[in-house]
Every structure is written in structure tokens, then in C-alpha cells.
Amino acid sequence: MTGPAHILVTGATGAVGSTVMRALQATGRHVHGVGRRSGMANHSAWYAGRQDPPPELRRSWDAIVHCAADTRWNLPDDEAMQANVAPLRAILSLADSATQFIHLSSSFATGLHGDVVVSAREAYRNSYEWSKAAAERCVRAERDGADIVRFPLIIGSRTDGALDRYSGFFWVLAALCSGAVPALVAREDGLLDMVSTDDVAQHVVSLLDSGTSQGHRLSVLGRGADAQSVKQAFDTILDALNSWRTDNDVAPLERPPYITPQQWNRFYLPFIEEWLDRVQLTRVAAFRGYQDYLSIAEPFDVTTQVPDTRATLRRSVLRWAETHADAARRTPKPWSARQGRGNSGGRR
Ligand SMILES: NC(=O)c1ccc[n+]([C@@H]2O[C@H](COP(=O)([O-])OP(=O)(O)OC[C@H]3O[C@@H](n4cnc5c(N)ncnc54)[C@H](OP(=O)(O)O)[C@@H]3O)[C@@H](O)[C@H]2O)c1
Incomplete structure (x- = not known):
């Protein structure tokens, strides 16, 4: 065994933290988790940021891998800061100057300007990005040396697609099966970069093997310019869902049409909005946050290119369908004007 012996992993019950825990345990290190x-x-x-740390955590750690976060995009600004910066401060207080501190961040923490240095809220697409950028600035301010690891969308294990927790993006799969989204509001040629939880875990192991960094070391994982396009990714997703549905005697899904965000926001939505019922409007609002992420033209500037993710995406979708069979076998309800009861003033 090389590298630190006693390691604290926060967010150990989450999608990434659980994989990091297993990868570190496989190397023979003593690992303790927090959630x-x-x-x-x-x-x-331990509810970090709200409670005092339990006694067993108040010891000297050779390394802390901070994976805990609230990844929801739609928290009010103050709640996002409370969820992603306050716990970080509490966890930083457990580290001493000899502790190797590895902070997991997001490629999207760089917001609309491609950098985390800007603190203005308008520089970020949502409160999650804004709070993750603030967390990176906090790590740099509080620690002389630290590793910051950014990565884009998370998918499952490279071997079998397994994921300990499904969040955010996997809602799109359920939405495709139920017909909750009438169209893919996206740029077909946009880049949808993603990494496996295994890629992140392996990188964390390699950082621990290489030892404490002098100063701040930034890693950006992903495929970068070789990322799948939105069209390639959704072709893979639909093919995988339909292969599972065929094997389970469920009719295949039709490919929803692509509409660019400009077309949707300027033309379609204003005209159909008054015909949508409350449930449809809620779905439209929920899907609004995805438009930005399905329209990214500029690749991330990666420092560590991960292997191709197409087969892993397919395995992850198949695994999601196996573990969410009720959602995966639904028949999409078509959207129509007749379905909407209307919400405009006076219409009842
Ligand atoms: N998921 C993605 O696509 C993605 C993409 C890029 C970057 N990231 C980053 O990767 C990291 C891990 O994300 P994830 O997807 O694994 O998240 P996740 O599946 O939602 O898991 C979050 C973990 O954090 C714990 N946690 C949250 N707030 C906490 C607090 N105040 N105190 C203690 N534990 C807390 C949760 O504990 P409980 O289970 O007990 O609630 C859970 O173990 C985060 O830094 C995230 O920003 C994720």
C-alpha cells in the first residue's frame, strides 16, 4: 500500500462517494465514511454544517476526500450556499496542515464565464453552480495545499452500469418513458460530456498515491472535445431503453423531436403555454434547467481524458431500467392541446 492510511470520505452514501469508498478499501486503506x-x-x-462533528471524527486524518454535496439545481440561493459551503467549512475544520484534502467539484462550477473566480450570482446558470464555485474559492482560501477535482455528468460503473444513487440526469430517462417531455429542447450537436463513477474513484486513488500537493492542484476529468454529442448520447439512451423494453414485451419508444432552446422559448412555449395544465407546466419548468446543459457547444478543457463513455452510458441506462422497471415500462402519453385545460386568466 502506498499513500495515506486513514482516510475520511464525505458523501459516502452518494453516487460518487460510495464508489470512492470501495475503490479506496480495495487498496487496503482504512476508510471512514460520512453521510x-x-x-x-x-x-x-453527521449533518455537516448543522451539527457538531461526532467524537470519532475528531482525530488526525491522513486524507479527506470531500464528496458530500447537494446536487439539486433549483435550491434557493441561500439554501444552496448552506448546503454546499457550510458543510465544507465544517469538514475543513477536521483537516490539519498535513492532511491531504481532495475536494470534488463540478465542471459546471465554472458557470457562464468559464471560471470560478466570479462571485456574482448572474455568472452562473443556477444556485448549484454558484455554490460549487464558492466552495472551490473557499478551499483555495482556507488551505495552502489541496486537490480540486472537477468532472461533468456522472454515469454508472464501467463494468455493469451500476450507480448507488440516481439523480438529476436520470430523471430524463423516466421522462422519456412517461412522455413527460414532448420534445428534446436541445442542440443536437451540443456536447454532453460524462464520466463514470469509476473514473472519478480511480483518479482519487491516483491523487492519493501521488501524495500531498504543494499549492492547489486542479484536475478536470472528462472527454473534452471528444465528448458525445447530444444526439449521439440520446441515440444511445433510446436504443438502450428500447432494447430493454423489447426484452420485456413493452412497445418501443418513439424518438422525440429536437427543438432548439431558441425555438422552444421564443416560439413554441409562448403559444402552447396557455393550453397546458398544471402538471404539464410543472414538467416544463422542471425540464427548463436541462436546456442549458443540452446546448453546450464549447468542450471542457480537460486535464485527464477518460476513456470513451458510449458503452458505459448504454450499460448505465440498462441498469437504470432494471432497477426502475415500473418507470421504464411506462407508455408515453402524447401531449396535445386537448389534454391541456388551459391556465390563462378567466379560462376554467
Ligand atoms: N452527480 C453528478 O452528475 C455530478 C456531476 C459533477 C460533479 N458532482 C459532484 O460530485 C460530488 C458527489 O456527488 P453525488 O452525485 O455523489 O451526490 P449524491 O449522490 O447526491 O450524494 C450526496 C452525498 O452527500 C451527503 N451529504 C450531503 N449533504 C451533507 C451534509 N450536509 N453532511 C453530510 N453529508 C452530506 C449525502 O448524505 P445522505 O445520503 O446521508 O443524505 C450523500 O452521501 C459532489 O461534490 C457533486 O457536486 C456530481
Whole structure:
């Protein structure tokens, strides 16, 4: 075994933290996990940022891998800061100057200007990006040395597509199966960069193997300019869903049409809005946050290019369908004006 012996992993019950835990345990290191709720052995339930740390965490750590976060895009600004910066400060207080501190961030923390240095809220697409950028600035301000690891959308394990927790993006799969979205509001040629949880875990292991950094070391994982286009990714997703549906005697899904965000926001939505019922309007609002991420033209400037992700995406979708069979076998309800009851003033 090389590298640190006693390692604290926060967010250990989450999609990324659980994979990081397993990868570190496989190297023979002593790993202790933290989450808000209780988890497996060698795990402490601690609501960081709201509670004092439990006694077992107040010890000297050779390394801390900070994976805990609230990844929701739609939290009010103050709640996002409370969810992503306050816990970080509490976890930083457990590190001493010899602790190797590895902070997991997001490629999207660079917001609309491609950098985390701007603190203005308008420079970010949503409160999640804004709070993740603030967290990076906090790590740099509080630590002389630290690793910051950014990565884009997370998909499952490279071997079998498994993911310990499904969040954000996987809602799109359920939406495709239920017909919750009438069209893909996206740029077909946009880049949809993604990495496997295994890629992040392997990178964390390699950072620990290489030892504490002098100063701040930034890694950006992803495919960069070789990322799948939105069209390629959705072709893979639909092919995988339809292969699962065929094997389970469910009619295949039709390919929804692509509409650019400009067309949708300027032309379609203003005209159909008054015909949509409350449920449809809620879905439209929920899907609004995805438009930005399905319309990215500029590749991320990666420092570590991960292997091709197409087969992993297919495995992840198949695995999602296996574990969410009720959602995966739904029949999409078509959207029509007749379905909407209207919401404009006076229309009842
Ligand atoms: N998911 C993605 O697509 C993606 C993409 C880019 C970057 N990232 C980054 O990767 C990291 C891990 O994300 P993830 O997808 O694994 O998140 P996740 O699946 O939602 O898991 C979040 C984890 O953080 C814990 N947690 C949250 N707030 C906490 C607090 N105040 N105190 C203690 N534990 C807390 C949760 O504990 P409980 O389970 O007990 O609630 C859970 O273990 C985050 O930094 C995220 O920003 C994620």
C-alpha cells in the first residue's frame, strides 16, 4: 500500500462517494465514511454544517476526500450556499496542515464565464453552480495545499452500469418513458460530456498515491472535445431503453423531436403555454434547467481524458431500467392541446 492510511470520505452514501469508498478499501486503506444518514460499517451519520462533528471524527486524518454535496439545481440561493459551503467549512475544520484534502467539484462550477473566480450570482446558470464555485474559492482560501477535482455528468460503473444513487440526469430517462417531455429542447450537436463513477474513484486513488500537493492542484476529468454529442448520447439512451423494453414485451419508444432552446422559448412555449395544465407546466419548468446543459457547444478543457463513455452510458441506462422497471415500462402519453385545460386568466 502506498499513500495515506486513514482516510475520511464525505458523501459516502452518494453516487460518487460510495464508489470512492470501495475503490479506496480495495487498496487496503482504512476508510471512514460520512453521510447525513447512517450507512454501512465504518460510517458516521453527521449533518455537516448543522451539527457538531461526532467524537470519532475528531482525530488526525491522513486524507479527506470531500464528496458530500447537494446536487439539486433549483435550491434557493441561500439554501444552496448552506448546503454546499457550510458543510465544507465544517469538514475543513477536521483537516490539519498535513492532511491531504481532495475536494470534488463540478465542471459546471465554472458557470457562464468559464471560471470560478466570479462571485456574482448572474455568472452562473443556477444556485448549484454558484455554490460549487464558492466552495472551490473557499478551499483555495482556507488551505495552502489541496486537490480540486472537477468532472461533468456522472454515469454508472464501467463494468455493469451500476450507480448507488440516481439523480438529476436520470430523471430524463423516466421522462422519456412517461412522455413527460414532448420534445428534446436541445442542440443536437451540443456536447454532453460524462464520466463514470469509476473514473472519478480511480483518479482519487491516483491523487492519493501521488501524495500531498504543494499549492492547489486542479484536475478536470472528462472527454473534452471528444465528448458525445447530444444526439449521439440520446441515440444511445433510446436504443438502450428500447432494447430493454423489447426484452420485456413493452412497445418501443418513439424518438422525440429536437427543438432548439431558441425555438422552444421564443416560439413554441409562448403559444402552447396557455393550453397546458398544471402538471404539464410543472414538467416544463422542471425540464427548463436541462436546456442549458443540452446546448453546450464549447468542450471542457480537460486535464485527464477518460476513456470513451458510449458503452458505459448504454450499460448505465440498462441498469437504470432494471432497477426502475415500473418507470421504464411506462407508455408515453402524447401531449396535445386537448389534454391541456388551459391556465390563462378567466379560462376554467
Ligand atoms: N452527480 C453528478 O452528475 C455530478 C456531476 C459533477 C460533479 N458532482 C459532484 O460530485 C460530488 C458527489 O456527488 P453525488 O452525485 O455523489 O451526490 P449524491 O449522490 O447526491 O450524494 C450526496 C452525498 O452527500 C451527503 N451529504 C450531503 N449533504 C451533507 C451534509 N450536509 N453532511 C453530510 N453529508 C452530506 C449525502 O448524505 P445522505 O445520503 O446521508 O443524505 C450523500 O452521501 C459532489 O461534490 C457533486 O457536486 C456530481
